[in-house]
Amino acid sequence: MNTTPIREASRHPYPPKVRTLSVISSEKLSPTMRRFVFAGDELEPEFPFVPLTTAMHVKVVVPQEPTGRLEMPMLGERGLVAPEGVELAIRDYSVRGFDADTRLLTIDFVLHHHGPAGRWAIRARNGSRLGVLGPRGYTIYPEGFDRYILGADETALPALERWIEEAPAGARIDAFVVAPAEGRRPLPEHPGLSLSWIEGAGAAPLVDALTAAAQAGDGRTFVWAAGESGIVAPLRRHVQGAGFARSEFDVSGYWRLGHAGSGEHEERA
Numbered sequence: 001m002n003t004t005p006i007r008e009a010s011r012h013p014y015p016p017k018v019r020t021l022s023v024i025s026s027e028k029l030s031p032t033m034r035r036f037v038f039a040g041d042e043l044e045p046e047f048p049f050v051p052l053t054t055a056m057h058v059k060v061v062v063p064q065e066p067t068g069r070l071e072m073p074m075l076g077e078r079g080l081v082a083p084e085g086v087e088l089a090i091r092d093y094s095v096r097g098f099d100a101d102t103r104l105l106t107i108d109f110v111l112h113h114h115g116p117a118g119r120w121a122i123r124a125r126n127g128s129r130l131g132v133l134g135p136r137g138y139t140i141y142p143e144g145f146d147r148y149i150l151g152a153d154e155t156a157l158p159a160l161e162r163w164i165e166e167a168p169a170g171a172r173i174d175a176f177v178v179a180p181a182e183g184r185r186p187l188p189e190h191p192g193l194s195l196s197w198i199e200g201a202g203a204a205p206l207v208d209a210l211t212a213a214a215q216a217g218d219g220r221t222f223v224w225a226a227g228e229s230g231i232v233a234p235l236r237r238h239v240q241g242a243g244f245a246r247s248e249f250d251v252s253g254y255w256r257l258g259h260a261g262s263g264e265h266e267e268r269a
């Protein structure tokens with residue numbers, strides 16, 4: 001049995017930042033997702049892009065509909081203040097990458113018509129602007145586990161890809177992704193990766209696959225999953241009931257069907 005000590009998760013604060021950034025390039029990842037690279041003078045070289053901070057996310061401020069005008073909050077003494085009479089659309093997005101030398105930030109967007117951020121991503125071109133706030137802090141996930149069981153829908157695919165890139169080389173990774181057939185695409189490689197695509201129709205197939213993989217906490221397995229709240233809620237109940245200690249899983253809702261605003265993800269302490 002592996003006796004490598006497990007380094008527990010740690011949480012790191014980061015001072016508030018308000019930035020207006022512009023798209024300098026973009027790439028079609030699949031018919032349902034697009035990758036955007038952002039630049040801007042306000043993007044600091046010390047932006048925290050640290051290994052195993054796979055759930056790190058920023059808040060994006062989406063231009064107003066239908067004018068396309070970008071209204072930005074001000075950073076006051078008591079936090080962010082919206083301009084008078086303006087309702088801001090602010091949503092959470094994972095940091096897919098950051099290059100400190102070029103000061104370029106990469107974010108992958110699911111393309112959908114149901115909300116302002118999804119619609120922005122459908123329309124955005126080089127030069128399109130977006131507000132980027134935060135991160136307000138980040139969690140470095142634990143190291144030393146033998147096995148990582150990962151589950152994601154498309155909104156959590158950027159974070160899952162970071163897991164595959166950043167998990168220790170000797171670990172076994174069982175990854176399950178629920179996505180429409182056209183959303184399937186090559187993912188990063190890892191020597192211990194077993195990847196299963198699950199065609200998306202409701203929670204059941206992903207929950208079944210994950211619960212079969214994560215049958216019982218053994219102290220050497222870490223479970224991470226994120227996606228639509230209704231999909232991940234039964235999985236959270238399963239791992240809690242299957243003997244996984246609180247330090248051995250992180251299951252987060254990234255959005256909620258029928259509700260505007262990002263899901264009920266919890267900031268790990």
Ligand SMILES: Cc1cc2nc3c(=O)[nH]c(=O)nc-3n(C[C@H](O)[C@H](O)[C@H](O)COP(=O)(O)OP(=O)(O)OC[C@H]3O[C@@H](n4cnc5c(N)ncnc54)[C@H](O)[C@@H]3O)c2cc1C
Pocket residue numbers: 055057089091092093094095107108109110111112114115116117118119154155156158159253254255256257258259260261262263264265
């Ligand atoms: C920590 C964290 C990281 C995230 N990272 C990413 C990321 O990297 N990429 C990404 O694309 N998303 C990511 N999300 C999810 C994203 O914040 C939500 O999908 C958000 O609701 C999108 O905002 P919107 O303005 O498009 O829709 P909203 O105005 O919030 O919602 C309007 C309607 O659209 C529906 N809706 C929302 N999202 C989707 C969707 N993806 N597909 C279909 N219908 C939807 C809602 O149910 C609602 O009915 C993340 C969320 C969290 C909490």
